[in-house]
Amino acid sequence: MKLAPVSPRAPLKLLDKHARVTDAPDEEKLERKTDEMVEQIADLQRMFYADGRFALLIVLQGRDASGKDGTIRKVFTGVNPQGVMVTSFKVPSEEQKQHDFLWRIHHHVPPRGMIGIFNRSHYEDVIVTRVHGIIRKDVYKPRYGHINDFEQMLAANGVRILKFFLHISRDEQKERLQKRLDNPEKNWKFNPGDLAERAKWNAYTKVYRDALRRCSTPWAPWYVVPADDKKVRDYLIARTVADTLRSLDLRWPKADPSVLKETID
Amino acid sequence: MKLAPVSPRAPLKLLDKHARVTDAPDEEKLERKTDEMVEQIADLQRMFYADGRFALLIVLQGRDASGKDGTIRKVFTGVNPQGVMVTSFKVPSEEQKQHDFLWRIHHHVPPRGMIGIFNRSHYEDVIVTRVHGIIRKDVYKPRYGHINDFEQMLAANGVRILKFFLHISRDEQKERLQKRLDNPEKNWKFNPGDLAERAKWNAYTKVYRDALRRCSTPWAPWYVVPADDKKVRDYLIARTVADTLRSLDLRWPKADPSVLKETID
Numbered sequence: 001m002k003l004a005p006v007s008p009r010a011p012l013k014l015l016d017k018h019a020r021v022t023d024a025p026d027e028e029k030l031e032r033k034t035d036e037m038v039e040q041i042a043d044l045q046r047m048f049y050a051d052g053r054f055a056l057l058i059v060l061q062g063r064d065a066s067g068k069d070g071t072i073r074k075v076f077t078g079v080n081p082q083g084v085m086v087t088s089f090k091v092p093s094e095e096q097k098q099h100d101f102l103w104r105i106h107h108h109v110p111p112r113g114m115i116g117i118f119n120r121s122h123y124e125d126v127i128v129t130r131v132h133g134i135i136r137k138d139v140y141k142p143r144y145g146h147i148n149d150f151e152q153m154l155a156a157n158g159v160r161i162l163k164f165f166l167h168i169s170r171d172e173q174k175e176r177l178q179k180r181l182d183n184p185e186k187n188w189k190f191n192p193g194d195l196a197e198r199a200k201w202n203a204y205t206k207v208y209r210d211a212l213r214r215c216s217t218p219w220a221p222w223y224v225v226p227a228d229d230k231k232v233r234d235y236l237i238a239r240t241v242a243d244t245l246r247s248l249d250l251r252w253p254k255a256d257p258s259v260l261k262e263t264i265d
Numbered sequence: 266m267k268l269a270p271v272s273p274r275a276p277l278k279l280l281d282k283h284a285r286v287t288d289a290p291d292e293e294k295l296e297r298k299t300d301e302m303v304e305q306i307a308d309l310q311r312m313f314y315a316d317g318r319f320a321l322l323i324v325l326q327g328r329d330a331s332g333k334d335g336t337i338r339k340v341f342t343g344v345n346p347q348g349v350m351v352t353s354f355k356v357p358s359e360e361q362k363q364h365d366f367l368w369r370i371h372h373h374v375p376p377r378g379m380i381g382i383f384n385r386s387h388y389e390d391v392i393v394t395r396v397h398g399i400i401r402k403d404v405y406k407p408r409y410g411h412i413n414d415f416e417q418m419l420a421a422n423g424v425r426i427l428k429f430f431l432h433i434s435r436d437e438q439k440e441r442l443q444k445r446l447d448n449p450e451k452n453w454k455f456n457p458g459d460l461a462e463r464a465k466w467n468a469y470t471k472v473y474r475d476a477l478r479r480c481s482t483p484w485a486p487w488y489v490v491p492a493d494d495k496k497v498r499d500y501l502i503a504r505t506v507a508d509t510l511r512s513l514d515l516r517w518p519k520a521d522p523s524v525l526k527e528t529i530d
Contacts, residue, residue, distance in 0.1 A: 042342070050453045073345045081349040082336045082384065088347070117345070176530050181527060187520035192527060199530070224419045246507070255452035262446060262457060264439050265464070 001025070003236050005221035006212045012224070014205050016169035019228040030231045034074070037130060037238035042079045044245040045115065049083045051250045055110040055159045058241065059118045061127070062166030063204060064194040065176035067227050068119050071166065074234045075241065076117065085110055088119040101125040101143065102150050106107040112158055122147060123163075123211055130207045131200050155219035160244060164237055165212055166227040170201060266290070268501050270486035271477045277489070279470050281434035284493040295496045299339070302503035307343050309510040314348045316515045320375040320424045323506065324383045326392070327431030328469060330441035332492050333384050335430065339499045341382065352385040363432055366390040366408065367415050376427065388428075388476055392521060395472045396465050400496065409479040414455055420484035425509060428485060429502055430477055431492040435466060461511040 001023060006012060008147040026029060046073055048054065060068045060258070102122055110116030126143050126240045129135040151161055168176075180190035197204070216222035223240060227233040266288060271277060289295065313319065325333045341349055352373040361369045367387055375381030390407050394400040416426055433441075442463070445455035462469070481487035488505060492498040 005271060009450060050450075072347045076346045077344065078342060079346065080339045081341045081346045081382070082334060082351045082353070083342065084346040085350065086347045117346070177529050181520075181525055181529075184519070185315075187515050187525070188518040189316075190520055190524060190527075192524055195527060195529065252450050253453040254449070255455055257444075259457055260446055260452070260454060262455075264442050264446075264460065 001232075001236065003196060003223040003225065003240050005223060006210075006216035008213050008216055012209050012213050014167060014209055014224070016171070018224070019172060019226050020168050021229075021232055022228045024229065024232050027231060028250075030235050034231065034235040034238050037235065037242045038075060038078050040242045041075070041238065041245060043249065044242065045083050045196040047250040047252060048115070048245060048248070049080075049113045050252055051248075052113040052253065053158055053247055054242065055112050056115045057110055057118065057154070057159050057161045058115065059121045059123070059161070060166065061121060061123050062198055062207075062227065063164070063168060063173060064191070065173050065180070066166035066168045067230060067233055068166060070230060071164075071233060071237055072117055073121065074230075075238045076115075079115070079235050083113070084115045084117065086117045086119060089121055089124060102146065102171065109154060109159060123215075126211050127204070127207050130189075131197075131203045145213070147215050148217055148220075149216075151220040159224060160248070161220035162240060162244060163215075163222045164240075165208060165224050166233060168227050170198075172228040174249050203221040266497075266501065268488040268490065268505050269488060270488060271481035273478050273481055277474050277478050278431060279474055279489070281436070283489070284432050284434040284437060284491050286494075286497055289494065289497050292496060295500050299496065299503050301501040302500065302507045303340060303343050305322070305507045306340070306503065306510060307345070309507065309515065310344050310348050312515040312517060313380070313510060314345075314378045315512070315517055316513075317378040317518065318423055319513055320377050321378065321380045321506075322375055322383070322424050322426045323336045323433065324386045324388070324426070324428040326385060326388050326428070326473075326493065327455070328433060328438060329462055330445070331431035331433045332437050332495060332498055333431060333477060335495060336429075336498060336502055337382055337384065339495075340503045341380075342515045344380070348378070349380045349382065351382045354386055358415055367411065371415075374419060374424060383450075387415075388480075391476050392469070392472050396462075396468045409476070412480050413485075416482065416485040425513070426485035427505060427509060428481075429505075430473060430489050431498060432486060432489050434490050437493040438463060499525070 001021065025033070048056070060071060062068055072086060085108070090106060091102070105122045108116065108118070126140050126147070129142055155161060177190065177194060181185040212222045212224065225233050225236055266286065290298070308392040313321070325336060327333055337351060350373070354369070357369065370383075370387045373381065373383070391405050391412070395405055420426060442455065442459060477487045477489065490498050490501055
């Protein structure tokens with residue numbers, strides 16, 4: 001069980017049924033495998049940090065309650081926080097709106113050695129803006145190209161980019177939002193505005209499809225994560241991250257031989 | 266076994282023998298207690314984030330190889346990285362030098378709900394600058410007051426501040442630097458410049474004493490952590506952080522009753 005990148009040439013449906021896999025291992029096995037991957041990520045991160053040739057940028061997108069926060073908690077708790085920076089992008093401030101849409105994003109791109117996680121991202125600027133009709137076609141259409149160019153430039157400078165769309169079904173979202181109302185410890189997460197967004201379900205599906213297909217590139221692939229089952233979601237993302245880190249052929253930097261001869265008084 | 270804040274009125278020696286405690290529990294027990302504290306921090310952090318009334322700022326200072334990185338890894342790995350931001354302050358850039366010394370610091374103070382960790386901090390500006398004689402007395406003397414005022418303003422805005430000086434002995438530093446030379450996986454951490462700093466041992470002791478006594482305040486106490494034994498260091502810091510979080514009387518924010526009556530289609 002493994003994620004494949006979105007193909008810009010193949011159709012992309014994002015139907016409710018695609019929010020579940022049919023070949024999931026049993027729960028216990030899945031949890032064990034996720035734990036293994038998480039441990040591998042934590043181990044690899046140390047060398048990744050020391051190696052210092054690459055940055056890793058992980059973009060998480062998805063509807064409300066699709067599990068962006070939960071993914072970060074499950075997959076990255078256990079990684080040394082000194083090597084991880086998480087940025088949550090909210091509605092842009094008045095100051096940010098006076099800049100191009102990538103300005104605030106660029107600032108938070110992780111430096112070499114670091115894993116950066118975007119909880120929402122520049123993709124909101126071709127998603128929520130379109131659904132709410134607050135952007136003209138002649139403004140949003142060129143943005144897909146701007147995003148691809150921007151991400152290519154990052155990749156050319158050592159930033160590995162993985163983008164995950166957490167895909168949940170309408171029923172699953174209903175259940176999760178209801179839990180936020182029912183569980184006093186989750187009340188603070190409930191935002192009545194989420195219901196207005198939920199009412200625009202199909203409009204969101206359409207703009208997500210557009211963004212995922214137009215911006216899934218060899219240097220910054222999009223992955224659709226079947227996210228109705230949290231354990232499946234965590235495993236698939238953890239595995240993709242671990243595979244990516246493992247593929248980098250990381251090494252411990254060697255000290256200059258003259259340095260190794262130093263004596264310490 | 267518990268840390269007490271530095272008293273501005275009592276003498277502060279920072280001798281080599283103060284880098285060890287005499288009443289440490291046996292190793293196994295200590296590790297178990299540290300794990301407990303770390304688990305408590307991870308649990309409390311969730312409510313701390315949801316509660317959103319406070320920020321927690323943890324300042325780590327100490328000589329080279331005193332264990333700043335190790336402390337972050339041991340005490341905060343296991344906390345959801347979405348709730349933690351670590352900032353390492355290096356030699357200021359040319360741009361930063363054109364500003365007051367608190368400008369770059371202020372930018373990285375954690376917002377409410379977040380735990381911010383400073384790996385080195387504004388204290389470098391009254392420590393390394395003094396040891397290297399690159400600051401005049403009429404510039405550094407007022408800085409202690411500026412720091413206290415700044416930290417008081419932060420505290421008045423909900424930022425709880427804990428400052429830890431990781432105190433190691435001259436012998437222990439030697440051993441740790443030697444390990445960086447001997448172990449190829451640690452070579453990258455060895456910086457020949459550390460030897461020049463080590464040669465100024467007593468000058469550092471003096472300026473640390475000054476900074477710790479002048480800037481240990483009720484709103485931002487300094488703690489001297491006996492740090493020759495890493496397990497003791499981790500336990501003492503984890504316990505102080507856990508105690509602080511526990512003292513905040515955190516709560517899950519209650520949703521507005523009208524919100525709880527929402528129905529989800």
